[in-house]
Amino acid sequence: MATIKDVAGAAGVSVATVSRVLNDNGYVHEETRTRVVAAMEKLNYYPNEVARSLYKRESRLIGLLLPDITNPFFPQLARGAEDELNREGYRLIFGNSDEELKKELEYLQTFKQNHVAGIIAATNYPDLDEYSGMNHPVVFLDRTPEGAPSVSSDGHTGGKLAAEAIIHGRSKRITLLRGPAHLPTAQDRFNGALEVLQQAEVDFQVIETASFSFKDAQSMAKELFASYPETDGVIASNDIQAAAVLHEALRRGKNVPEDIQIIGYDDIPQSELLFPPLSTIKQPAYDMGKEAAKLLLRIIKKQPLTETAIQMPVTYIGRKTTRKEDHDA
Amino acid sequence: MATIKDVAGAAGVSVATVSRVLNDNGYVHEETRTRVVAAMEKLNYYPNEVARSLYKRESRLIGLLLPDITNPFFPQLARGAEDELNREGYRLIFGNSDEELKKELEYLQTFKQNHVAGIIAATNYPDLDEYSGMNHPVVFLDRTPEGAPSVSSDGHTGGKLAAEAIIHGRSKRITLLRGPAHLPTAQDRFNGALEVLQQAEVDFQVIETASFSFKDAQSMAKELFASYPETDGVIASNDIQAAAVLHEALRRGKNVPEDIQIIGYDDIPQSELLFPPLSTIKQPAYDMGKEAAKLLLRIIKKQPLTETAIQMPVTYIGRKTTRKEDHDA
DNA sequence: TTGAAAGCGGTACCAT
DNA sequence: ATGGTACCGCTTTCAA
Numbered sequence: 194m195a196t197i198k199d200v201a202g203a204a205g206v207s208v209a210t211v212s213r214v215l216n217d218n219g220y221v222h223e224e225t226r227t228r229v230v231a232a233m234e235k236l237n238y239y240p241n242e243v244a245r246s247l248y249k250r251e252s253r254l255i256g257l258l259l260p261d262i263t264n265p266f267f268p269q270l271a272r273g274a275e276d277e278l279n280r281e282g283y284r285l286i287f288g289n290s291d292e293e294l295k296k297e298l299e300y301l302q303t304f305k306q307n308h309v310a311g312i313i314a315a316t317n318y319p320d321l322d323e324y325s326g327m328n329h330p331v332v333f334l335d336r337t338p339e340g341a342p343s344v345s346s347d348g349h350t351g352g353k354l355a356a357e358a359i360i361h362g363r364s365k366r367i368t369l370l371r372g373p374a375h376l377p378t379a380q381d382r383f384n385g386a387l388e389v390l391q392q393a394e395v396d397f398q399v400i401e402t403a404s405f406s407f408k409d410a411q412s413m414a415k416e417l418f419a420s421y422p423e424t425d426g427v428i429a430s431n432d433i434q435a436a437a438v439l440h441e442a443l444r445r446g447k448n449v450p451e452d453i454q455i456i457g458y459d460d461i462p463q464s465e466l467l468f469p470p471l472s473t474i475k476q477p478a479y480d481m482g483k484e485a486a487k488l489l490l491r492i493i494k495k496q497p498l499t500e501t502a503i504q505m506p507v508t509y510i511g512r513k514t515t516r517k518e519d520h521d522a
Numbered sequence: 523m524a525t526i527k528d529v530a531g532a533a534g535v536s537v538a539t540v541s542r543v544l545n546d547n548g549y550v551h552e553e554t555r556t557r558v559v560a561a562m563e564k565l566n567y568y569p570n571e572v573a574r575s576l577y578k579r580e581s582r583l584i585g586l587l588l589p590d591i592t593n594p595f596f597p598q599l600a601r602g603a604e605d606e607l608n609r610e611g612y613r614l615i616f617g618n619s620d621e622e623l624k625k626e627l628e629y630l631q632t633f634k635q636n637h638v639a640g641i642i643a644a645t646n647y648p649d650l651d652e653y654s655g656m657n658h659p660v661v662f663l664d665r666t667p668e669g670a671p672s673v674s675s676d677g678h679t680g681g682k683l684a685a686e687a688i689i690h691g692r693s694k695r696i697t698l699l700r701g702p703a704h705l706p707t708a709q710d711r712f713n714g715a716l717e718v719l720q721q722a723e724v725d726f727q728v729i730e731t732a733s734f735s736f737k738d739a740q741s742m743a744k745e746l747f748a749s750y751p752e753t754d755g756v757i758a759s760n761d762i763q764a765a766a767v768l769h770e771a772l773r774r775g776k777n778v779p780e781d782i783q784i785i786g787y788d789d790i791p792q793s794e795l796l797f798p799p800l801s802t803i804k805q806p807a808y809d810m811g812k813e814a815a816k817l818l819l820r821i822i823k824k825q826p827l828t829e830t831a832i833q834m835p836v837t838y839i840g841r842k843t844t845r846k847e848d849h850d851a
Numbered sequence: 852t853t854g855a856a857a858g859c860g861g862t863a864c865c866a867t
Numbered sequence: 868a869t870g871g872t873a874c875c876g877c878t879t880t881c882a883a
Contacts, residue, residue, distance in 0.1 A: 194634075194657065196876055207854045212878055219879090220852050242635040243575045244876035248859045252572065254615070254636070262597045263791070272592055275618060284632050286583070287616040289604060303613050305523075306571035307583070328523065407791060436795040443797045462736060463594070463792045466765040468772045525860055536870045541862055548863090549868050573860035577875045 195236040204232035215240060246308050255489065256304030256312040256329075257285045260292050264405065265461040266431075266478055267315070270334065273482025274313055281490055283310060292317055304329065311489045313482075317375060330492040332485045335378050342492060342501045344485040348378055351474045351507040352385025355428050355456045358472065358509055360393050362454045362516035364426025367397040368417055370438075372430030373404055379430050382458055382474075386428050402430060410437035418445060425453050432457035432464045435471055439514060455514040469513030477505050524565035533561035544569060575637050584818065585633030585641040585658075586614045589621050593734065594790040595760075595807055596644070599663065602811025603642055610819055612639060621646055633658065640818045642811075646704060659821040661814045664707050666831050671821060673814040673832045677707055680803045680836040681714025684757050684785045687801065687838055689722050691783045691845035693755025696726040697746055699767075701759030702733055708759050711787055711803070715757050731759060739766035747774060754782050761786035761793045761802055768796060768843060784843040798842030806834050 197215075201208045206225060213219040214229045221229075232238070246252035255278055259267045275285055286307060288300035297316060301323050304312055312327070315334040319341065324331055333343040359367060369386055372379025390397045398421060402413050414437040417424065429435035435457030439449060447453050449469055457464060460475035484503050491498060511517075526544075530537045535554060542548040543558045550558075561567070575581035584607055588596045604614055615636060617629035626645060630652050633641055641656070644663040648670065653660055662672040688696060698715055701708025719726045727750060731742050743766040746753065758764035764786030768778060776782050778798055786793060789804035813832050820827060840846075 198876080208877075209854055209856095209879080210852085213853090216878080222852060225852080239631065239635060241576075241637070241876050242632075243572055243581065243637050244859090245878080246859095247570075247572045247576050247861090247876080248878050250859070252636075257616075261601075262591065263601055265594065265792070268591045268594075268597055272590075272618065275616075279628075284629075284636075285616050287586075287604075287614050289601065299608075300613075302568065303571075306568060307581075307613075308570070308572050407795065433795070436792070440795055440797045440799075462592070463765070466736065466762070466769055466796075468769050468797060470769075526862095527860080537861080538863080538870055538872090539868085542869090545862080551868055554868075570860050573875090574862080575875095576860080576877090577862050579875070 194241075195238040196241070197238075199236055200229065200232045200238050203236060204229045250308060251310050252308045253283050254286050254307055254309045255283050255486075256300065256307075256309045256314075257287045258297065258300050258304075258312065258314040258316060259287070259289055260315060260317075261289050262287075263289075265433075265463065266459050266476070269462075269478035270315070270482035270485075273479040273484075274486040275482075277483045277486035278490070283490075290316065294318060297321075298323060301327075311493050313485050313489055330489060332489045332492070334481065334485050337502050337504075340501075342488055342498075344481050344488060344503045344505065345378070346476045346481060346505040347507050348381030349385040351458065351476070352382035352387070352428075353389050354385075354507065354509045355382070355458060355474050356386035356389035356393075358456055358511065358515050359426040359428055359454050360389065360395065361518040362426070362450065364454050365395050366421070366423050367395055367426040367428065368421055368424045369397055369399045369428045370413070370417075370430045370434055371399050371401050372434075373402065382430065402434065405431055405433055407433060407437070410434045411441075414438045414441035418442070427453065427455045429455065429457050432459045432461045432471060432473055435473065435514075436464070436467055439467060439469075439471065450514050450516045454516060457514075460510055465512070472512045472515040473510050475508045475510050477507075481505050523570075524567040525570070526567075528565055529558065529561045529567050532565060533558045579637060580639050581637045582612050583615050583636055583638045584612050584815075585629065585636075585638045585643075586616045587626065587629050587633075587641065587643040587645060588616075588618055589644060589646075590618050591616075592618075594762075594792065595788050595805070598791075598807035599644070599811035599814075602808040602813075603815040604811075606812045606815035607819070612819075619645065623647060626650075627652060630656075640822050642814050642818055659818060661818045661821070663810065663814050669830075671817055671827075671830045673810050673817060673834065674707070675805045675810060675834040676836050677710030678714040680787065680805070681711035681716070681757075682718050683714075683836065683838045684711070684787060684803050685715040685718035685722075687785055687840065687844050688755045688757055688783050689718065689724065690847040691755070691779065693783050694724050695750070695752050696724055696755040696757065697750055697753045698726055698728045698757045699742070699746075699759045699763055700728050700730050701763075702731065711759065731763065734760055734762055736762060736766070739763045740770075743767045743770035747771070756782065756784045758784065758786050761788045761790045761800060764800055764802065764843075765793070765796055768798075768800065779843050779845045783845060786843075789839055794841070801841045801844040802839050804837045804839050806836075810834050 290297040311330040319336045319338040337343045457473035460473045464471040619626040640659040648665045648667040666672045786802035789802045793800040
């Protein structure tokens with residue numbers, strides 16, 4: 194692998210000059226530049242990022258911390274961030290925390306040790322000392338710690354939209370699924386929905402759910418119909434849960450949405466492929482990743498920030514598991 | 523951030539000694555070690571990986587190149603690789619190629635520039651000069667270039683299993699979906715299925731499919747039933763396609779699996795959540811990622827290799843979109 | 852406009 | 868058992 198020295202030798206100049214043409218700064222005679230460029234091409238030279246990072250104390254790497262890429266919501270986020278970051282020549286060091294503090298700390302350590310230019314973190318522990326004492330800029334995803342840069346979506350409104358859709362579709366005995374208690378993001382949507390339900394003239398009950406995993410969702414769905422067989426509307430905490438409920442409803446011979454309406458949350462790609470296609474609240478995952486990247490980039494470049502806590506809008510996607518409002522009598 | 527010099531100063535020793543305790547090699551007096559360790563803790567010291575990588579000409583980073591993490595098959599692969607790699611202290615630089623040569627080359631460049639310890643690549647271009655001339659070890663995923671280390675699954679057998687399942691379920695007019703022509707992996711399963719179909723006493727036709735995208739799968743499904751309304755068995759090229767077909771069949775009021783059997787390929791996590799749950803051929807994605815990581819690790823550590831082209835087994839997962847064989851008359 | 856040289860933070864060889 | 872130091876490849880003063 195050719196080094197800057199090799200190029201300097203081949204071009205008959207010093208490494209300082211090569212560095213200048215490389216970074217396009219300082220004075221360098223046009224003719225010299227040409228010679229150097231020719232030498233670089235001849236030797237197929239490209240700069241060693243590691244050496245660069247060492248001197249600059251900053252790499253072109255961005256740390257991306259996610260709970261679990263296997264959860265269909267996150268790949269989109271990751272892509273949004275990646276695509277935006279790539280435009281500026283940054284790359285991702287990527288890690289899954291599984292919501293475990295230990296893994297999260299290990300990755301933060303790795304990020305520091307590799308001198309990342311910045312960090313995007315979807316974490317349950319935004320208040321860690323490791324974040325506040327971090328020398329690298331951090332943008333939080335799905336969490337909005339006081340004063341810290343963050344990108345999230347409007348969960349409260351999302352929850353309201355979900356509940357309204359179910360109510361407009363005239364369900365009268367509604368089950369509201371409360372997501373994991375330790376996820377503020379799940380509680381926001383829960384509270385939004387709760388608010389609407391309380392003001393409406395409907396019966397409803399709440400089921401606590403421990404996790405978003407497929408397995409748990411499946412047993413939750415069975416339990417739901419066992420405990421509340423008369424339920425005619427379900428507001429799920431995410432699309433996975435909704436899919437499990439839909440699945441169980443169909444298995445019990447119910448017609449959807451005639452006998453029971455179901456609404457999810459997130460709008461993961463496969464929601465459209467369910468049968469019937471799932472009505473849901475869309476979080477703009479890709480755009481959230483993109484916005485987080487943009488915000489981080491601005492911080493890295495020390496550009497002025499207009500807003501530091503970005504909240505993305507959420508939309509109701511009416512597909513086939515909710516009834517149309519205008520069918521109303 | 524504390525450096526090795528700071529630690530040396532605080533412990534009253536030279537940097538050489540600190541380096542020795544850091545790497546646990548060379549002689550160092552027990553008492554000295556204690557002092558150094560104390561100093562490290564007091565200063566909250568951790569070594570700068572960038573400096574290390576520069577000297578060693580090798581980082582603790584592994585490049586992972588995937589077509590698109592948004593495709594549900596890949597997150598599992600990534601997790602398998604990550605989990606295994608983490609056990610040995612390696613981290614991932616991660617990139618999506620979108621099957622575009624340009625992006626792939628850019629990432630390979632990045633990997634080299636960051637002195638990755640190795641690369642795991644799911645690529646359509648395994649024969650690139652960039653790979654053969656690569657100084658870093660590479661393990662290919664889903665491709666088996668002659669002589670190169672690789673991990674794949676047995677697509678031919680997978681295709682056969684799929685066709686056999688459909689035939690055992692007594693479908694007589696079968697539609698076989700041929701996946702994208704440029705994906706050898708799709709062609710393997712296609713050929714396996716074709717072989718079985720040709721030897722069975724059934725009618726069948728083949729539909730060419732351009733891509734694995736949701737959108738394309740949906741229009742393909744409509745076209746399928748328009749062209750071959752009498753189809754009573756569909757062998758899809760992956761689970762996304764199968765979901766689209768299932769969806770369309772249900773929309774047309776067909777009973778699954780009574781009127782029509784459908785089998786997918788891959789066994790992505792959400793296949794189980796479809797209704798009816800999708801029968802499919804499982805590729806052990808997580809384990810494939812894990813095996814790729816193990817193989818790469820062995821190469822990195824220059825351990826002897828027993829096999830260099832690992833092929834993982836594939837299994838038939840009978841759920842509810844295929845009929846049981848023993849219902850046979 | 853160009854070059855010499857001092858680092859960036861580690862590792863490892865060579866002395867002692 | 869420990870220390871001095873050259874070096875990894877690049878950037879950036881400082882002089883010329």
